[in-house]
Amino acid sequence: MQEIMLAIVLGIAVGLANLLSYKIKFYLSKLSTLCLCSMLFCLGAKIGCDDALLAKLGTLGVQAGAIAFGAVCGSILFLSAAIKLLARPADTEEGE
Amino acid sequence: MLSVAVSLVGGLLFGYLFLDTGVKDTLDLILMSALDVMIFIAGIEIGSNRGILKRICNLHSALLALAIPLAVACGSICGALLLGHIAGLSAYDSLLVGGGLGWYSFSSVVISAMYSTEIGTVAFLANMMREISGFFLIPLLVRVHKFLALGPSGAATMDSGLPVVIKYTNLHVGMYSFINGLVLTLIVPVLISWLLSLR
Numbered sequence A: 001m002q003e004i005m006l007a008i009v010l011g012i013a014v015g016l017a018n019l020l021s022y023k024i025k026f027y028l029s030k031l032s033t034l035c036l037c038s039m040l041f042c043l044g045a046k047i048g049c050d051d052a053l054l055a056k057l058g059t060l061g062v063q064a065g066a067i068a069f070g071a072v073c074g075s076i077l078f079l080s081a082a083i084k085l086l087a088r089p090a091d092t093e094e095g096e
Numbered sequence B: 001m002l003s004v005a006v007s008l009v010g011g012l013l014f015g016y017l018f019l020d021t022g023v024k025d026t027l028d029l030i031l032m033s034a035l036d037v038m039i040f041i042a043g044i045e046i047g048s049n050r051g052i053l054k055r056i057c058n059l060h061s062a063l064l065a066l067a068i069p070l071a072v073a074c075g076s077i078c079g080a081l082l083l084g085h086i087a088g089l090s091a092y093d094s095l096l097v098g099g100g101l102g103w104y105s106f107s108s109v110v111i112s113a114m115y116s117t118e119i120g121t122v123a124f125l126a127n128m129m130r131e132i133s134g135f136f137l138i139p140l141l142v143r144v145h146k147f148l149a150l151g152p153s154g155a156a157t158m159d160s161g162l163p164v165v166i167k168y169t170n171l172h173v174g175m176y177s178f179i180n181g182l183v184l185t186l187i188v189p190v191l192i193s194w195l196l197s198l199r
Helices: A002-017 A022-048 A051-055 A057-086 B002-018 B021-047 B050-054 B059-086 B091-098 B104-114 B117-141 B146-150 B154-158 B162-168 B171-197
Strands: none
Touching: A002 B021, A002 B171, A022 A051, A022 B002, A022 B021, A022 B104, A022 B117, A051 A057, A051 B117, A057 B059, A057 B091, A057 B117, A057 B146, B021 B104, B021 B171, B059 B091, B059 B146, B059 B171, B091 B104, B091 B117, B091 B171, B104 B117, B104 B171, B117 B146, B117 B154, B117 B162, B146 B162, B146 B171, B154 B162, B154 B171, B162 B171
8 A cells, every 4th residue: 555655646746846748648648548447457357257256246236336326425415515614606607 | 438348348258258266366466556557647647737726826715625525525435334334335345435435446456455356346336336427417416506516426526527527517617626536536545545454
């Protein structure tokens, strides 16, 4: 986990220092997509090679749906409260 | 979104047809290495967007820009805890899944590699469903208040959700959307690593 924190801190430092050209950033964005696809491929392979997990995929899907529903409703509810407390009508206008 | 689905389904088929559970450690190593690179690049993108902070340089806007992601994070965690309990998950597992805050790639990979493949799968599905739900809910929620568009997608409001937010609101709300995603993206690694350290 420390390496992840180190990676994000190093990344922010490199971004703030503005060391990279637009062209390199463009290729980094492609590399990021490649990493995402590799990660998801490996995640899929990890699930696919585990027969016990595959058998439970339906149940896990229902649990995931419940959590997604709870997280979305909770976010909207808490966000509504924060908006009522802090937001002014002008905050959502482009002219502000 | 198509490349995400193709990669995941391709991996599922490949794993099902050609691999056995003995390769899980190798897959974890590839997962974590790819994640490190992706996080480093995400960090560069965050660091390169200094200009966005200059646009909210008054106290009220800064307070609002911080209150929105905090409300989204607290709401996500409370909602996940409640509905996770009803769905039969332990409070700890529900917190881990909800703590992904919509960042499905990070939460699923880290939870899968460092805790449990089963809960990692739930994290992937839940946070992916959350991101997809944003595409349908944002057009409806903006009728109540434009800032509600920042609720459903969580951390995805700075990338895949951003064009949808801007399309149904405006660039000004889009700026808050980016900051919301940015702050949530910074919260997720800290929150997940803290939760994993409690085991």
